Amino acid sequence: MVRKSWTTREIVLAAAFTLVLVAVLTLYIWYQTEYVRLNYEIDRLQARIAGLREEVRKLEAERSRLLSLDRVEETARGELGLTDPRPGQVIYEEPPAGAPGKTR
């Protein structure tokens, strides 16, 4: 079997075609890889957002627990020695003259 040897032009064309093919394939693979990578990144960020939201909820619940009134009263009376105001210690402000509801 005799095979024709390739001319320089053919070799250049084949090389160019191969180069273009490789470039296209590389671009495609890069695109796919980047697509997957970005999706992973989005997933990761969404998970982080969800995690942070849960963290906020947890902190809010903790704040609510710390501010629960039985705990506040226990601290106020037990640790700080606060007591209820005695009669007369609460001063009620008079509404300013001319305010609605003021009678003379």
Added chain:
Amino acid sequence: MRTLYESGPRKRVKVLVPFFALWFLIIVGRLAELQVLNHAKLKSEAQQQTRDKVEVRARRGTIFDQNDRILATSLPAETVYLQPGKDETAEVNIEKVRQLQPLLGLTDAEATRIIGLIRSRARFIYLKKRASPETADAVRELNLEGIGFERDRIRIYPQGKLAAHVLGWLNDEGKGGAGLEYAFDGLLGGKPGSQVILRDARGRPFETQTLLEAQPGEDLTLTLDSTIQYYAESELAHGLSEFGATWGTVIIMSPAGEILALANSPAYDPNNGAPADQNLWRNAAIKANFEPGSTFKIVTAAAAVESGLVGFDQAFDCSAGSLVAGGTVIRDHKRFGVLSFAEVFSESSNVGTALVARRLGPRVLFDEILKFGFGERTGIEFASEEAGLVHPLDRWNKTSSLEHVAIGYEVMATALQVLRAMNVFATRGWLVRPRIVLKPSETERTSGLPATHEVLDGRTAEDLIRRVFTLVVEKGTGLPARLEGFSIAGKTGTAQKHLGAGLGYSSTEHQASFVGFVPAENPVFTMIVVIDSPRGELQYGGQVAAPVFRRIAAAVLHYLRVPPRLEQRVKPVPAEPAAEERP
């Protein structure tokens, strides 16, 4: 020149081609066996081993009070389970449980139960449901074979026992078991999603695919005010302890029908799930039917004035101290003389009230009872509520029911119904539908009952407040409810407890109550206090429930910044110097 193709060893090709062809045929044959002949069976086995479809529980909505304080919320948690390996001995898995016991906080009883399951060759065992993420991470770090995790959620009630009976609790499946958690389970619970967990050949998960996103539940904002709720619960618990009572309830409502506090004592902590004793989580404020006793006289008084059959200027001879009605004797708690209409009610004379009722007749009283909403549910947004009991008129005993009903016997009511009836006077004649859910507002549609309707003439209500119900607190049986600087309209009640069919009434067991509103001239809230079976000498509503009412009212008025009347304010005194400043 010979090309590359012309120089190949043809002999070797002749040997290799059949070899590769045979190899190829074997592979094709095996593939055909796997993919065609045993396809269905193998696919099913593979999916069973490598794919788990699991339900993803939606985030449950948060419950807030009217000031956006969190009353109940859901946080992420993880359920830890054990899948013993096929080749592992029971001892290996028992050792894992022993290792995890302190980390997971398992009691000895729980550990023993799990070990029993391992010995019985169970293939899937829950070790700890709803563990905190921190605990789960600590377990994960041990990297033990066969230990797995399921995403879950835990319900937290940050205020502990506060409003426990209103909120309810969740069962093991994460469904509402009582209270608003139960009534609004659909709204709060959201819609579950689903995920597929892909596992490798050894059963280890390596990828999770979401098939359907879970839809989180909606939040609920209540009309409750945590601070007012706290005052109600604290003072109620204090009252129960002071009088050695069994249980008690307090409801505070704005005249428009918004429940500001609903407290029952004893209470429980919903963080621990359902209490074993069902009586402990029963919401007595809406579930306990009782004969209201003298607080029910507000209806008799309203019927008398509204019908025009009895006037404020009329007098009633109560000097006998008792009255016979159909073979039963109605007695007063003390001997009175001739009482005016107002005094009959301010002194809570049973004889006087029975005499008033006789002038009205059964029909007038019966109609008034229905107008005040007794015998029907109030329509508050809980899943179940008692309706009380009002016998139809044709079932009334012709010789005794009129007098007994007039003083609050032979009828049953819940604390909320009595409160709503008293609120008719606070609103100057309007019967409101109580509500405890502020948002979402569409929950208003859950009841077909009208929100409010007029049941009493405004002038009648005003007259009764001014001439009767404030007198109860200024000079009558409700004197211990008196609060310096504020006018209170109210009514005491002391009902003997019914011992059961045919057994009559107890002479020692009472239900003491006080219902009223403050300030009488421009009410900010209406409140009822019911204390069951107080022990000791003090048994009457005025002695037991009225002081609790006063203490709660004082705290709530102060909190709501309602100033006392100018002429009754106590003269200001300077604050005492702090201890360290004193000489």
